[in-house]
Amino acid sequence: MRLLEPRIEQIAAEHLDAMAKAGPPVDLVTAYALPIPSLVICELLGVPYTDHDFFQDRSAALVTPGRDGAQATADLTAYLGELVRRKRVEPGDDLISGLTGELTDEELTYVALILLVAGHETTANMLALGVFALLKESLPFEENAVEELLRWLSILHQGAPSRAALEDVEVAGVLVRKGETVALSLPVINRDDAVFEEPDALKPDRPDARRHLAFGHGVHQCLGQQLARNELRIGYRALFERFPGLRLAVPAAEVPLKHDASVYGVRCLPVTWPTTG
Secondary structure, three states: OOOOHHHHHHHHHHHHHHHHHHOOOEEHHHHHHOHHHHHHHHHHHOOOHHHHHHHHHHHHHHOOOOOOHHHHHHHHHHHHHHHHHHHHHOOOOOHHHHHOOOOOHHHHHHHHHHHHHHHHHHHHHHHHHHHHHHHHHOOOOOOOHHHHHHHHHOOEOOOOOEEEOOOOEEEOOEEEOOOOEEEOOHHHHOOOOOOOOOOOOOOOOOOOHHHOOOOOOHHHOOOOHHHHHHHHHHHHHHHHHHOOOOEEOOOHHHOOEOOOOOEOOEOOOEEEOOOOO
């Protein structure tokens, strides 16, 4: 993940240059938040970036009510299956090529599918929604703000993670029997007043913010959490350093939110900044 940092910084800089050239206002989702993780995960897996529009559309369909998620999954599976077969013949310097000797075509196809969708849809939403939160609250970006935003936003509002009990266990006075499944609410967990002081307040300098469970816990915690942290840290820092006067281009109440999607976020985020000349 550390080796990827210079490339993430380069991708961020290129998109900031494009934003500056286009001039304000811009939609931060399409101009910045979505392309960065999309390009990074495509390069990591060895997916040609020329196909990124296809992946963005199909992955969005998986988490958007009203879209045909089954067809989107079929389209992505078919594409990645063919990509895996090509990588076996012509391997490159990418994750799929590196795993061809360890996994079957079917296994590798589904590993790639999970990483591709999870690797850019969630991070893209966090990038844009985090910027919205900071601008709305008129708060500065600090390095620790990444962990606090992960805690405070907890973007997996629906489709909550679940755990099955391997034996009878009592949790908070409730008996969970062996084999029963417990659904977890990350927004509630991450605002537990027994863990965090003033849990409903967004505090970029919160010292214990990393105690959040936005990436899960234990052996099932998010595989890509360090990649996401790198993209968020680099993405936020580069944006606010390049445009220190960044502000919302519309009233906060007019920013459309994804209340009906499994991954919480903003549908678009119009932003502007002072220009000279």
